[in-house]
Amino acid sequence: MTGLSGVRGLRTAALISIVLGAGAAPAQPLCEFTPAADTGPRMPGLIIGADALLPDGRRPGHGVHVRGNGGIGRVTDFDTLRTAYPDAAVLDCRGLAVLSPGFVNAHEHPATSYAFPDPNLHPGYAHRDEWRLGAGGKTPLPIPERYRFAPENPRMSAVLTAVELRHLLGGATTIAGSGGAPGVIRNIGRHERPGDLALYDAEADVRTFPFSFSVVEDLADECRGGPAHTFPPGEDDDLTFMAYVPHVGEGRAASCAARAEVARYLERVRRRDRRYSLVHGVATDRDDYAVMREFDVTLVWSPRSNLALYGETIDLGAALASGVRIALSTDWSPSGSLNMREEVRCARRVAEASGAGLSAEALWRMATASGAYALGLEDRFGTIRPGLRADLMLVRHAGGDPYESVLTAGGEDVLAMWVDGRALLLSPALDARLSERECATLPGVAPRVCGVLEDLGLSPVRFADLTRDAVPVNDVRRQAPCEP
Ligand SMILES: [Zn+2]
Structure with a gap:
């Protein structure tokens, strides 16, 4: 010793x-x-x-x-x-x-999932570009600094470890999304830098947006009845050996841009050349679920984050009736559930409010096997x-x-x-x-x-001190509301 x-x-x-x-x-x-x-x-x-x-x-x-x-x-x-x-x-x-x-959380943003919801968080946005970029004259929300695990930065390393301990306490053994702490929970992401080899146990392509970082602006003419916009070709066609898990249709069903994203993505999945998943899909409908079911596309669902930002979420009754596979996930702490059990609780509220029947066993599958399937890692x-x-x-x-x-x-x-x-x-x-x-x-x-603080070289007291300002590992009182 x-x-x-x-x-x-x-x-x-x-x-x-x-x-x-x-x-x-x-x-x-x-x-x-x-x-x-x-x-x-x-x-x-x-x-x-x-x-x-x-x-x-x-x-x-x-x-x-x-x-x-x-x-x-x-x-x-x-x-x-x-x-x-x-x-x-x-x-x-x-x-x-x-x-x-253990639960498989198929969609998180560990690098920023230490931050509390902003006081200005409200369900008044029609598309993610409004809170990200201020599109439509909306007040954007602050995007937390991306934390990186590094020996020279014990605070960031401790905070990222706290994010993972929080998810572990909430029942997850895997989280997918860029960033995190090596050696605690199982992380899934894409190997791009040398450090990623130690961090990500397996790969899935979790790059955030498939078409552009400013969809509302790009589609403005099209949405005013002008000619259809053509996005530049993606750089992702060489990665068909791993699942594609992007944000698609993250906005209200009434958002033209969100609907247009869904339509384009569901054209792409017809290639059947890789495992496709669709994160959020707030703007999906009954016809979309039929296509997703036919082409084996998993809907990665974060009801709390959807409700906190957009005031609505998927048509759960139609989705369940279609038989489309649904995986539950938390998104991130600024608008999502702080752990998977809280996401389950929110999903139940949505089911009650919409009159959809959702058994404990069905929820358990959404939180385990379907998450692994969404990532193409069910084996x-x-x-x-x-x-x-x-x-x-x-x-x-x-x-x-x-x-x-x-x-x-x-x-x-x-x-x-x-x-x-x-x-x-x-x-x-x-x-x-x-x-x-x-x-x-x-x-x-x-x-x-066990083992986690030992690997960090931190005592419980020092760990508590370094993570004092971050979302706590086991207190969900300040998480975003789930109000269907
Ligand atoms: Zn997200």
């Missing part, structure tokens, strides 16, 4: 004693834990027993083998697994917990299937519908979050040996955070 981590350990111990109070005895662990047998250089992995949410439904008392390489191995009944891998470590939470794939993560990465969440079973337990878990209900088989969050209710890394207690945060 280095001197620095020794100091860190002392501070952590001090915080824990504050949290537990003097003389508090550690509670009996919630689930039975058996460490792995000593198998020398072999890696016997970990067997988790729980109510498992698999692609074809829920399996009470099931077993999932997390291999020593961070991948998912066999998925079968618990006793069969124990017999097959007698040396593996075992976490038996059967009847007590639900095991789900890497997003479901519990042999061969995929072990990006998992374990939450307390609240009784009743296990999908509800996953969607509505509070901080105390989060038992563990694994990314690539590494426990990054671990509840004090579970055996501490489930993490090989040092776990720190952050003030006000129920699960302990």
Whole structure:
């Protein structure tokens, strides 16, 4: 142990004693834990027993083998697994917990997702160019500075880490979007600079706008009844091996520019030359959903951000009736949900207001497998299937519908979050040996955070100090409103 981590350990111990109070005895662990047998250089992995949410439904008392390489191995009944891998470590939470794939947040802007909503945020914009550029004489919103992870800038690095911890606490194991912190949550983006190799685990083309950065201006003549505008050809046709996940139709259905963007994009997807997704699509309608369904285009939906900026969102009833695939995502903190569970909550409000039926299982698919599909990475993560990465969440079973337990878990209900088989969050209710890394207690945060602050070289106190002005990791009170 280095001197620095020794100091860190002392501070952590001090915080824990504050949290537990003097003389508090550690509670009996919630689930039975058996460490792995000593198998020398072999890696016997970990067997988790729980109510498992698999692609074809829920399996009470099931077993999932997390291999020593961070991948998912066999998925079968618990006793069969124990017999097959007698040396593996075992976490038996059967009847007590639900095991789900982590949420896949297919659309975020991590580099700017530390900022609070601006006081002038209001649902009065007709197209994104109005709040971005002041088009139509509207007052633009401030765009937060893009933060970059860099050793020479501990504050930016800590703030980006806080963004990722916030999403991890909210159930996500993957976020797609440019920027972020390497080695915390799984990041997806496009490899363009050397540092991107360490940051993005896999690629998707998340460049923001497919046609132009000033669509309203470019289409002004066309929208006044003039000749159709021709955008210059895109530079993206050489990237057909990765999914295309751009913002399209981000404006009211009454916005000519937003409608024109949708029409052009849905012409492009007819090429069927790559995985296409469509972020926002506020200005989409019933006919668009039919085309998207036919050409396998996933709608990446951020209802809170839509409502906060435009006062409307997709035609949910028509979208659900069409069978188009929908993936939930948070967009960014200045107008979106602060984590995926808050986005689920907002989606439910929209469903209630529009009379559309949206079951807990359907919402869970929007937040997991459909997000991975939107990114073209469904063979890497997003479901519990042999061969995929072990990006998992374990939450307390609240009784009743296990999908509800996953969607509505509070901080105390989060038992563990694994990314690539590494426990990054671990509840004090579970055996501490489930993490090989040092776990720190952050003030006000129920699960302990494992390895993350250690990698940053920061104590919990210093981390709290550096992130003081940013959106907190576990307090959503200042997020944008969701008012359908
Ligand atoms: Zn966005």
